[in-house]
Amino acid sequence: MTTVVRRNPNHGWLPFFFNDMYRDECKAVASSTIPAINVKETVGEYCVEVAAAGMTKDDFAVNVNDDNDLVITMEKKNESKDENREARYLRREFSYSKFSQTLVLPDDVNKEKIEAKAENGVLSVVLPKLSEKDVLKRQRAIAIV
Numbered sequence: 001m002t003t004v005v006r007r008n009p010n011h012g013w014l015p016f017f018f019n020d021m022y023r024d025e026c027k028a029v030a031s032s033t034i035p036a037i038n039v040k041e042t043v044g045e046y047c048v049e050v051a052a053a054g055m056t057k058d059d060f061a062v063n064v065n066d067d068n069d070l071v072i073t074m075e076k077k078n079e080s081k082d083e084n085r086e087a088r089y090l091r092r093e094f095s096y097s098k099f100s101q102t103l104v105l106p107d108d109v110n111k112e113k114i115e116a117k118a119e120n121g122v123l124s125v126v127l128p129k130l131s132e133k134d135v136l137k138r139q140r141a142i143a144i145v
Contacts, residue, residue: 034099045128048124057118062114
């Protein structure tokens with residue numbers, strides 16, 4: 001069976017070609033991005049690296065939530081303004097990326113001294129470790145009644 005499609009003769013074939021080429025199924029796959037994350041450990045610290053090309057420090061938020069988990073969020077809106085009045089868009093899509101990752105922090109992380117920096121499309125979060133003495137101080141014995 002053939003589907004009848006009404007086409008506006010003033011627009012030609014090109015807009016319909018782009019609409020067919022960029023179906024909704026293709027857009028969903030193409031616009032979903034999950035940044036790669038590395039977590040490494042040294043003697044004195046943990047380091048979380050998030051690869052997010054094109055992002056700046058203003059696109060990230062890093063915090064420790066009420067459950068003492070590390071929460072890294074990223075949000076980027078790409079809106080371009082085109083002042084060229086002679087051209088017309090055949091298809092224009094705005095880009096929006098949002099990402100959130102929650103990581104459970106080990107007990108030996110000094111939460112007051114966590115630092116983060118964004119450089120060359122990589123967010124690095126440094127999680128300094130507490131000394132063994134400080135970890136033992138934080139533990140408390142619970143009396144059994």
